[in-house]
Amino acid sequence: MSELPKSPKVISNKVIDLLVSDVLQKNGVNLEDVKKKLSDDQKELLRAVVEDLTAQVDEFVKKSPKKK
Amino acid sequence: MTEFRALDHWNGNNDEENEVDVEQEAKAEMTTQQQSYEWIIVKDSEYVDIHSTDTQAAISLQLGIQAAIAAVISVTIGDSDQGKNVADDIKQFMSMRQRNTQKTIIENSKGIHVTTHDTDLAVNIQAMLQILVSIVAKVDIF
Secondary structure, three states: OOOOOOOOOOOOHHHHHHHHHHHHHHOOHHHHHHHHHHHHHHHHHHHHHHHHHHHHHHHHHHHOOOOO | OOOOHHHHOOOOOOOHHHHHHHHHHHHHHHOOOOOOEEEEEEEEEEEEEEOOOOHHHHHHHHHHHHHHHHHHHHOOOOOOOOHHHHHHHHHHHHHOOOOOOEEEEOOOEEEEEEEEOHHHHHHHHHHHHHHHHHHHHOOOOO
């Protein structure tokens, strides 16, 4: 959890985490099983996708005019 | 103070035409981005420079993040009913805030620059990214 990409925080990460945890729990997802299922290649690929999107969002937000 | 009236003196620039252009642009945005309505009305003005949020870029980003969330769920939970339910639930709180209306009226103005920004769109994109990062973190990808 310590290596999360830095992203601008509009809504607290804790709130988002709570919502996501709730959805996973409600649907009976076992996180330990999921972790075992993922191959290193898949992890690598998903990590690259998330990093790329984070960079794009940062760029989009930076381009926006500052609030007066 | 005397009121500035752009049409009092004619210098070859067609103000009427400007107005039509802006209206068309706003309409085009509405069709691509259903939840964001932007109106820019220019009246009795000249030399008006307008910059609006790059809605197209925002939509591509939204779609990119949505696709990534779907991919993460599919790879981790699988294309089962369980996966579909998780995706549906996440979609539900992603679309909590989807409507934005914005009106800009420019009247009796000359030589001005206007920049409008759809804050909701930016906030939405950031929140969607947070959701993606949160899911990914939970399955030890980071």
